[in-house]
Amino acid sequence: MLEISERTKNLGTENAFVVLKEVNDLVRKGKNIVNFCIGQPDFDTPEYIKEGAIKAIREGKTGYTPSSGIPELREAIAEYFSETRGIDVKPEWVVVACGAKPFIGYTILSVTDYGKGHEVIYPNPGFPIYESLIRAYGAVPIPIPLLESRNFSIDVDYLEKIVNEKTRLLILNSPHNPTGGVLDRKTLEQIADIVKQYDNLWVFSDEVYSRMLYEGEFTSIASIDGMQERTVIVDGASKTYAMTGWRIGFAANERLADHLARWVTNTESCAPHPNQYAALTALTGPQDDTKKMVESFRKRREIIVDGLNSMEGIRCLKPGGAFYVWPNVTEACRLVKAKDSEHFRSRLLYEAGVAVLSDIHFGHKNEGEGEHVRFSYAASEENIKEGLKRIKAFIEENSI
Numbered sequence: 348m349l350e351i352s353e354r355t356k357n358l359g360t361e362n363a364f365v366v367l368k369e370v371n372d373l374v375r376k377g378k379n380i381v382n383f384c385i386g387q388p389d390f391d392t393p394e395y396i397k398e399g400a401i402k403a404i405r406e407g408k409t410g411y412t413p414s415s416g417i418p419e420l421r422e423a424i425a426e427y428f429s430e431t432r433g434i435d436v437k438p439e440w441v442v443v444a445c446g447a448k449p450f451i452g453y454t455i456l457s458v459t460d461y462g463k464g465h466e467v468i469y470p471n472p473g474f475p476i477y478e479s480l481i482r483a484y485g486a487v488p489i490p491i492p493l494l495e496s497r498n499f500s501i502d503v504d505y506l507e508k509i510v511n512e513k514t515r516l517l518i519l520n521s522p523h524n525p526t527g528g529v530l531d532r533k534t535l536e537q538i539a540d541i542v543k544q545y546d547n548l549w550v551f552s553d554e555v556y557s558r559m560l561y562e563g564e565f566t567s568i569a570s571i572d573g574m575q576e577r578t579v580i581v582d583g584a585s586k587t588y589a590m591t592g593w594r595i596g597f598a599a600n601e602r603l604a605d606h607l608a609r610w611v612t613n614t615e616s617c618a619p620h621p622n623q624y625a626a627l628t629a630l631t632g633p634q635d636d637t638k639k640m641v642e643s644f645r646k647r648r649e650i651i652v653d654g655l656n657s658m659e660g661i662r663c664l665k666p667g668g669a670f671y672v673w674p675n676v677t678e679a680c681r682l683v684k685a686k687d688s689e690h691f692r693s694r695l696l697y698e699a700g701v702a703v704l705s706d707i708h709f710g711h712k713n714e715g716e717g718e719h720v721r722f723s724y725a726a727s728e729e730n731i732k733e734g735l736k737r738i739k740a741f742i743e744e745n746s747i
Protein backbone atom coordinates (compact mmCIF):
# COMPACT_ATOMS: atom_id res chain seq x y z
CA MET A 348 0.00 0.00 0.00
CA LEU A 349 1.22 3.48 -0.79
CA GLU A 350 1.66 5.14 2.59
CA ILE A 351 1.62 8.79 3.61
CA SER A 352 4.29 9.73 6.15
CA GLU A 353 3.30 10.21 9.79
CA ARG A 354 4.93 13.64 9.58
CA THR A 355 2.54 14.65 6.83
CA LYS A 356 -0.50 13.02 8.38
CA ASN A 357 0.16 14.95 11.57
CA LEU A 358 0.96 18.23 9.87
CA GLY A 359 -1.05 21.15 11.26
CA THR A 360 -2.63 23.82 9.14
CA GLU A 361 -3.92 27.33 9.12
CA ASN A 362 -7.62 26.83 9.70
CA ALA A 363 -8.37 30.27 8.36
CA PHE A 364 -8.01 28.65 4.94
CA VAL A 365 -10.33 25.77 5.90
CA VAL A 366 -13.04 28.09 7.26
CA LEU A 367 -12.59 30.33 4.23
CA LYS A 368 -13.51 27.39 2.03
CA GLU A 369 -16.66 26.85 4.13
CA VAL A 370 -17.48 30.55 3.74
CA ASN A 371 -16.89 30.48 -0.01
CA ASP A 372 -19.12 27.41 -0.41
CA LEU A 373 -21.94 29.25 1.38
CA VAL A 374 -21.40 32.38 -0.70
CA ARG A 375 -21.52 30.29 -3.87
CA LYS A 376 -24.89 28.95 -2.72
CA GLY A 377 -26.12 32.55 -2.51
CA LYS A 378 -25.81 33.07 1.26
CA ASN A 379 -24.84 36.55 2.42
CA ILE A 380 -21.89 36.29 4.84
CA VAL A 381 -20.09 39.05 6.72
CA ASN A 382 -16.53 37.78 6.79
CA PHE A 383 -14.22 38.48 9.73
CA CYS A 384 -11.91 35.53 9.03
CA ILE A 385 -9.36 36.93 6.70
CA GLY A 386 -5.98 37.96 8.04
CA GLN A 387 -5.22 40.41 5.30
CA PRO A 388 -5.91 44.10 4.71
CA ASP A 389 -9.10 44.68 2.73
CA PHE A 390 -7.26 47.33 0.70
CA ASP A 391 -5.80 46.92 -2.76
CA THR A 392 -2.04 47.18 -3.22
CA PRO A 393 -1.29 50.90 -3.87
CA GLU A 394 -0.99 51.79 -7.56
CA TYR A 395 2.61 53.06 -7.38
CA ILE A 396 3.69 49.68 -6.03
CA LYS A 397 1.91 47.86 -8.86
CA GLU A 398 3.64 50.20 -11.29
CA GLY A 399 6.99 49.24 -9.77
CA ALA A 400 6.34 45.60 -10.64
CA ILE A 401 4.96 46.39 -14.11
CA LYS A 402 8.04 48.46 -14.92
CA ALA A 403 10.28 45.60 -13.75
CA ILE A 404 8.42 43.11 -15.94
CA ARG A 405 8.69 45.46 -18.96
CA GLU A 406 12.43 45.74 -18.31
CA GLY A 407 12.75 41.95 -18.39
CA LYS A 408 13.33 41.49 -14.66
CA THR A 409 11.65 38.12 -14.78
CA GLY A 410 14.38 35.58 -14.04
CA TYR A 411 15.96 33.94 -11.04
CA THR A 412 17.61 36.27 -8.57
CA PRO A 413 20.18 35.52 -5.87
CA SER A 414 18.45 33.40 -3.21
CA SER A 415 18.91 36.11 -0.62
CA GLY A 416 17.19 38.67 -2.87
CA ILE A 417 18.19 41.47 -5.26
CA PRO A 418 20.87 43.73 -3.72
CA GLU A 419 18.77 46.92 -4.03
CA LEU A 420 15.95 45.36 -2.02
CA ARG A 421 18.31 43.98 0.65
CA GLU A 422 19.75 47.47 1.00
CA ALA A 423 16.31 49.04 1.34
CA ILE A 424 15.29 46.42 3.92
CA ALA A 425 18.51 46.96 5.91
CA GLU A 426 17.75 50.67 5.97
CA TYR A 427 14.12 50.02 6.94
CA PHE A 428 15.09 47.66 9.78
CA SER A 429 17.81 50.05 10.98
CA GLU A 430 15.50 53.07 11.02
CA THR A 431 12.38 51.47 12.45
CA ARG A 432 14.16 49.33 15.07
CA GLY A 433 16.86 51.83 15.99
CA ILE A 434 19.68 49.36 15.28
CA ASP A 435 22.36 48.94 12.65
CA VAL A 436 21.47 46.27 10.07
CA LYS A 437 23.78 45.60 7.12
CA PRO A 438 22.37 44.52 3.72
CA GLU A 439 24.45 41.28 3.89
CA TRP A 440 22.47 40.20 6.96
CA VAL A 441 19.15 40.44 5.11
CA VAL A 442 17.39 37.60 3.28
CA VAL A 443 14.22 37.86 1.18
CA ALA A 444 11.75 35.00 0.76
CA CYS A 445 8.22 34.28 -0.49
CA GLY A 446 6.56 35.90 2.52
CA ALA A 447 7.49 36.04 6.18
CA LYS A 448 6.03 32.58 6.70
CA PRO A 449 8.89 30.54 5.17
CA PHE A 450 11.29 32.06 7.70
CA ILE A 451 9.43 30.32 10.52
CA GLY A 452 10.46 26.94 9.11
CA TYR A 453 13.92 28.02 7.93
CA THR A 454 14.75 29.36 11.39
CA ILE A 455 13.54 26.24 13.21
CA LEU A 456 15.53 24.12 10.74
CA SER A 457 18.61 26.31 11.17
CA VAL A 458 18.79 26.19 14.97
CA THR A 459 17.32 22.79 15.98
CA ASP A 460 18.09 19.21 15.01
CA TYR A 461 15.51 16.54 14.31
CA GLY A 462 14.73 14.26 17.24
CA LYS A 463 17.38 15.68 19.58
CA GLY A 464 14.85 17.02 22.06
CA HIS A 465 15.53 20.64 21.15
CA GLU A 466 12.72 22.76 22.52
CA VAL A 467 11.03 25.72 20.88
CA ILE A 468 8.83 28.03 22.94
CA TYR A 469 5.95 29.65 21.08
CA PRO A 470 2.95 31.82 22.05
CA ASN A 471 -0.37 30.11 22.75
CA PRO A 472 -2.79 31.18 21.38
CA GLY A 473 -0.66 31.96 18.36
CA PHE A 474 -0.15 31.75 14.63
CA PRO A 475 -0.79 28.01 14.09
CA ILE A 476 2.15 27.48 11.77
CA TYR A 477 4.63 27.85 14.64
CA GLU A 478 3.51 24.70 16.41
CA SER A 479 2.86 22.84 13.19
CA LEU A 480 6.40 23.35 11.88
CA ILE A 481 8.14 22.85 15.24
CA ARG A 482 6.55 19.40 15.34
CA ALA A 483 7.07 18.58 11.65
CA TYR A 484 10.76 19.44 11.88
CA GLY A 485 11.31 17.19 14.87
CA ALA A 486 11.71 19.74 17.67
CA VAL A 487 9.62 19.86 20.84
CA PRO A 488 6.88 22.53 20.97
CA ILE A 489 6.56 24.26 24.34
CA PRO A 490 3.60 26.67 24.48
CA ILE A 491 3.71 29.80 26.56
CA PRO A 492 0.20 30.91 27.56
CA LEU A 493 -0.96 34.42 26.74
CA LEU A 494 -3.69 35.26 29.19
CA GLU A 495 -6.50 37.80 29.09
CA SER A 496 -5.68 38.87 32.67
CA ARG A 497 -2.22 39.92 31.43
CA ASN A 498 -3.52 41.72 28.37
CA PHE A 499 -2.19 38.79 26.31
CA SER A 500 1.40 39.67 27.15
CA ILE A 501 4.05 37.16 28.22
CA ASP A 502 4.30 36.12 31.86
CA VAL A 503 8.06 36.40 32.32
CA ASP A 504 8.04 34.33 35.53
CA TYR A 505 6.40 31.51 33.62
CA LEU A 506 8.93 31.93 30.82
CA GLU A 507 11.78 31.69 33.30
CA LYS A 508 10.37 28.40 34.55
CA ILE A 509 10.10 26.74 31.14
CA VAL A 510 13.38 27.88 29.55
CA ASN A 511 16.20 25.41 30.02
CA GLU A 512 19.42 24.14 28.41
CA LYS A 513 17.41 22.28 25.73
CA THR A 514 15.56 25.41 24.63
CA ARG A 515 16.99 26.49 21.27
CA LEU A 516 14.45 29.01 20.08
CA LEU A 517 11.94 31.45 21.54
CA ILE A 518 9.28 32.65 19.12
CA LEU A 519 7.84 36.09 19.84
CA ASN A 520 5.08 37.81 17.89
CA SER A 521 4.26 41.42 18.65
CA PRO A 522 1.80 42.87 17.70
CA HIS A 523 0.19 39.49 18.03
CA ASN A 524 -2.06 37.33 15.94
CA PRO A 525 -4.75 36.44 17.13
CA THR A 526 -5.07 38.65 20.26
CA GLY A 527 -3.70 42.00 19.00
CA GLY A 528 -1.54 42.06 22.15
CA VAL A 529 1.69 44.05 22.19
CA LEU A 530 4.89 43.35 24.15
CA ASP A 531 6.10 46.62 25.66
CA ARG A 532 9.77 47.52 26.11
CA LYS A 533 9.82 46.65 29.81
CA THR A 534 8.48 43.15 29.16
CA LEU A 535 10.90 42.68 26.27
CA GLU A 536 13.77 43.73 28.54
CA GLN A 537 12.70 41.17 31.12
CA ILE A 538 12.45 38.50 28.41
CA ALA A 539 15.90 39.49 27.15
CA ASP A 540 17.36 39.13 30.65
CA ILE A 541 16.13 35.53 30.77
CA VAL A 542 17.23 34.70 27.22
CA LYS A 543 20.74 36.08 27.76
CA GLN A 544 21.34 33.57 30.55
CA TYR A 545 21.53 30.86 27.86
CA ASP A 546 24.41 30.82 25.38
CA ASN A 547 22.57 28.76 22.79
CA LEU A 548 19.14 30.35 22.69
CA TRP A 549 17.89 32.16 19.59
CA VAL A 550 14.87 34.43 19.25
CA PHE A 551 12.54 34.53 16.25
CA SER A 552 10.82 37.89 16.39
CA ASP A 553 7.78 37.86 14.12
CA GLU A 554 7.16 41.54 13.47
CA VAL A 555 4.82 41.38 10.48
CA TYR A 556 2.35 43.70 12.26
CA SER A 557 5.02 46.17 13.41
CA ARG A 558 3.42 49.05 11.52
CA MET A 559 -0.07 48.33 12.85
CA LEU A 560 0.33 49.81 16.29
CA TYR A 561 -2.27 52.11 17.87
CA GLU A 562 -0.53 53.31 21.00
CA GLY A 563 3.10 54.04 21.74
CA GLU A 564 6.10 53.09 19.66
CA PHE A 565 6.99 49.72 18.24
CA THR A 566 9.83 47.96 20.04
CA SER A 567 11.76 45.04 18.63
CA ILE A 568 13.57 42.77 21.08
CA ALA A 569 16.54 43.11 18.71
CA SER A 570 16.94 46.71 19.89
CA ILE A 571 17.64 45.61 23.47
CA ASP A 572 21.26 45.44 24.51
CA GLY A 573 22.94 42.20 23.50
CA MET A 574 19.89 40.80 21.69
CA GLN A 575 20.47 41.64 18.03
CA GLU A 576 23.03 38.91 17.39
CA ARG A 577 20.65 36.17 18.57
CA THR A 578 17.43 37.60 17.12
CA VAL A 579 16.03 36.81 13.70
CA ILE A 580 13.98 39.90 12.88
CA VAL A 581 11.15 39.09 10.49
CA ASP A 582 8.81 41.47 8.70
CA GLY A 583 7.26 41.62 5.26
CA ALA A 584 5.27 43.45 2.62
CA SER A 585 2.04 41.42 3.10
CA LYS A 586 0.32 43.38 5.85
CA THR A 587 2.12 46.74 5.70
CA TYR A 588 1.49 47.37 2.01
CA ALA A 589 -1.60 45.20 1.41
CA MET A 590 0.52 42.78 -0.60
CA THR A 591 -0.36 39.34 0.79
CA GLY A 592 -0.54 37.75 -2.65
CA TRP A 593 2.79 39.12 -3.80
CA ARG A 594 4.62 36.85 -1.35
CA ILE A 595 7.50 38.99 -0.18
CA GLY A 596 8.88 38.71 3.35
CA PHE A 597 12.28 39.45 4.83
CA ALA A 598 14.50 38.52 7.74
CA ALA A 599 17.75 39.82 9.20
CA ASN A 600 20.42 38.19 11.30
CA GLU A 601 24.17 38.38 10.83
CA ARG A 602 25.03 34.78 11.79
CA LEU A 603 22.05 33.11 10.16
CA ALA A 604 21.68 35.05 6.90
CA ASP A 605 23.75 32.67 4.75
CA HIS A 606 22.05 29.63 6.27
CA LEU A 607 18.58 31.05 5.74
CA ALA A 608 19.54 31.86 2.14
CA ARG A 609 20.66 28.24 1.65
CA TRP A 610 17.22 27.09 2.78
CA VAL A 611 15.74 29.46 0.20
CA THR A 612 18.00 27.91 -2.46
CA ASN A 613 16.80 24.44 -1.41
CA THR A 614 13.13 25.34 -1.54
CA GLU A 615 11.87 28.47 -3.33
CA SER A 616 15.12 29.33 -5.19
CA CYS A 617 14.23 32.98 -4.79
CA ALA A 618 11.26 35.28 -4.29
CA PRO A 619 9.57 36.31 -7.59
CA HIS A 620 11.81 38.79 -9.38
CA PRO A 621 9.23 41.47 -10.34
CA ASN A 622 7.64 41.25 -6.89
CA GLN A 623 10.97 42.07 -5.30
CA TYR A 624 10.89 45.30 -7.32
CA ALA A 625 7.35 45.93 -6.10
CA ALA A 626 8.58 45.56 -2.50
CA LEU A 627 11.51 47.87 -3.26
CA THR A 628 9.07 50.47 -4.60
CA ALA A 629 6.92 50.02 -1.49
CA LEU A 630 9.77 50.46 0.98
CA THR A 631 11.37 53.41 -0.78
CA GLY A 632 8.18 55.20 -1.89
CA PRO A 633 5.74 57.44 0.03
CA GLN A 634 4.32 55.72 3.12
CA ASP A 635 0.99 57.61 3.05
CA ASP A 636 -1.11 54.63 1.97
CA THR A 637 0.12 52.57 4.91
CA LYS A 638 -0.57 55.45 7.29
CA LYS A 639 -4.10 55.85 5.90
CA MET A 640 -4.72 52.13 6.18
CA VAL A 641 -3.57 52.07 9.81
CA GLU A 642 -5.76 55.08 10.62
CA SER A 643 -8.79 53.28 9.21
CA PHE A 644 -7.92 50.16 11.26
CA ARG A 645 -7.72 52.37 14.33
CA LYS A 646 -11.24 53.67 13.71
CA ARG A 647 -12.59 50.19 13.05
CA ARG A 648 -10.96 48.92 16.22
CA GLU A 649 -13.06 51.38 18.22
CA ILE A 650 -16.25 50.33 16.45
CA ILE A 651 -15.71 46.61 16.88
CA VAL A 652 -14.48 46.74 20.48
CA ASP A 653 -17.34 49.03 21.58
CA GLY A 654 -19.87 47.01 19.60
CA LEU A 655 -18.76 43.69 21.07
CA ASN A 656 -18.62 45.05 24.61
CA SER A 657 -22.19 46.34 24.29
CA MET A 658 -23.44 42.78 23.76
CA GLU A 659 -24.70 40.50 26.44
CA GLY A 660 -22.19 37.71 27.13
CA ILE A 661 -19.20 39.20 25.28
CA ARG A 662 -16.16 40.89 26.81
CA CYS A 663 -13.48 42.35 24.57
CA LEU A 664 -10.13 43.94 25.47
CA LYS A 665 -8.95 46.77 23.27
CA PRO A 666 -5.88 45.43 21.44
CA GLY A 667 -2.79 47.57 20.98
CA GLY A 668 -1.90 46.39 17.49
CA ALA A 669 -2.48 44.24 14.38
CA PHE A 670 -6.10 44.09 13.09
CA TYR A 671 -7.57 41.39 15.31
CA VAL A 672 -9.76 41.25 18.39
CA TRP A 673 -10.00 38.19 20.62
CA PRO A 674 -13.20 38.59 22.66
CA ASN A 675 -14.15 36.29 25.50
CA VAL A 676 -17.45 34.65 24.51
CA THR A 677 -17.78 32.17 27.40
CA GLU A 678 -20.98 33.74 28.65
CA ALA A 679 -22.40 34.16 25.14
CA CYS A 680 -21.84 30.42 24.56
CA ARG A 681 -23.79 29.68 27.72
CA LEU A 682 -26.59 32.05 26.71
CA VAL A 683 -27.12 30.49 23.28
CA LYS A 684 -26.35 26.94 24.48
CA ALA A 685 -23.27 26.55 22.30
CA LYS A 686 -21.04 23.90 23.83
CA ASP A 687 -17.82 25.78 23.12
CA SER A 688 -16.25 28.52 20.98
CA GLU A 689 -16.09 26.26 17.91
CA HIS A 690 -19.79 25.44 18.17
CA PHE A 691 -20.48 29.17 18.66
CA ARG A 692 -18.38 29.98 15.57
CA SER A 693 -20.19 27.42 13.46
CA ARG A 694 -23.62 28.67 14.57
CA LEU A 695 -22.63 32.27 13.90
CA LEU A 696 -21.69 31.23 10.37
CA TYR A 697 -24.72 29.09 9.53
CA GLU A 698 -27.43 30.84 11.55
CA ALA A 699 -26.28 34.48 11.64
CA GLY A 700 -24.20 34.70 8.45
CA VAL A 701 -21.08 35.92 10.27
CA ALA A 702 -17.70 34.25 9.75
CA VAL A 703 -15.11 34.29 12.54
CA LEU A 704 -12.44 31.84 13.71
CA SER A 705 -12.44 30.11 17.08
CA ASP A 706 -9.69 29.61 19.65
CA ILE A 707 -9.10 25.98 18.62
CA HIS A 708 -7.71 27.37 15.35
CA PHE A 709 -4.89 29.05 17.30
CA GLY A 710 -3.65 26.32 19.59
CA HIS A 711 -4.68 24.71 22.86
CA LYS A 712 -7.10 26.28 25.27
CA ASN A 713 -5.31 27.72 28.30
CA GLU A 714 -6.79 26.47 31.54
CA GLY A 715 -9.36 28.79 33.06
CA GLU A 716 -9.36 31.15 30.07
CA GLY A 717 -12.83 30.26 28.81
CA GLU A 718 -13.97 30.56 25.20
CA HIS A 719 -12.63 33.01 22.63
CA VAL A 720 -13.14 33.75 18.96
CA ARG A 721 -11.08 35.88 16.60
CA PHE A 722 -12.36 38.72 14.47
CA SER A 723 -10.19 40.28 11.82
CA TYR A 724 -11.42 43.87 11.51
CA ALA A 725 -9.74 44.28 8.15
CA ALA A 726 -13.30 44.70 6.87
CA SER A 727 -15.23 47.82 5.87
CA GLU A 728 -16.95 49.87 8.59
CA GLU A 729 -20.27 49.05 6.96
CA ASN A 730 -19.57 45.31 7.14
CA ILE A 731 -18.34 45.57 10.72
CA LYS A 732 -21.56 47.33 11.74
CA GLU A 733 -23.72 44.80 9.86
CA GLY A 734 -21.79 41.87 11.39
CA LEU A 735 -22.19 43.29 14.89
CA LYS A 736 -25.92 43.77 14.32
CA ARG A 737 -26.29 40.16 13.25
CA ILE A 738 -24.35 38.79 16.24
CA LYS A 739 -26.37 40.90 18.68
CA ALA A 740 -29.62 39.65 17.15
CA PHE A 741 -28.35 36.06 17.17
CA ILE A 742 -27.53 36.19 20.88
CA GLU A 743 -30.80 37.91 21.78
CA GLU A 744 -32.93 35.51 19.76
CA ASN A 745 -31.21 32.40 21.06
CA SER A 746 -30.72 33.34 24.69
CA ILE A 747 -32.35 31.05 27.20
Ligand SMILES: Cc1ncc(COP(=O)(O)O)c(C=O)c1O
Binds near residue numbers: 386449523524585
Ligand atom coordinates in the same frame (compact mmCIF):
# COMPACT_ATOMS: atom_id res chain seq x y z
C1 LIG B 1 1.92 36.27 12.94
C2 LIG B 1 2.07 36.04 11.49
N1 LIG B 1 3.29 35.74 10.99
C3 LIG B 1 3.47 35.51 9.68
C4 LIG B 1 2.43 35.59 8.79
C5 LIG B 1 2.69 35.31 7.35
O1 LIG B 1 2.87 36.45 6.62
P1 LIG B 1 3.36 36.42 5.11
O2 LIG B 1 2.16 36.69 4.26
O3 LIG B 1 4.39 37.48 5.01
O4 LIG B 1 3.93 35.07 4.83
C6 LIG B 1 1.15 35.90 9.26
C7 LIG B 1 0.01 35.95 8.33
O5 LIG B 1 -1.15 35.90 8.68
C8 LIG B 1 0.96 36.14 10.64
O6 LIG B 1 -0.23 36.45 11.15
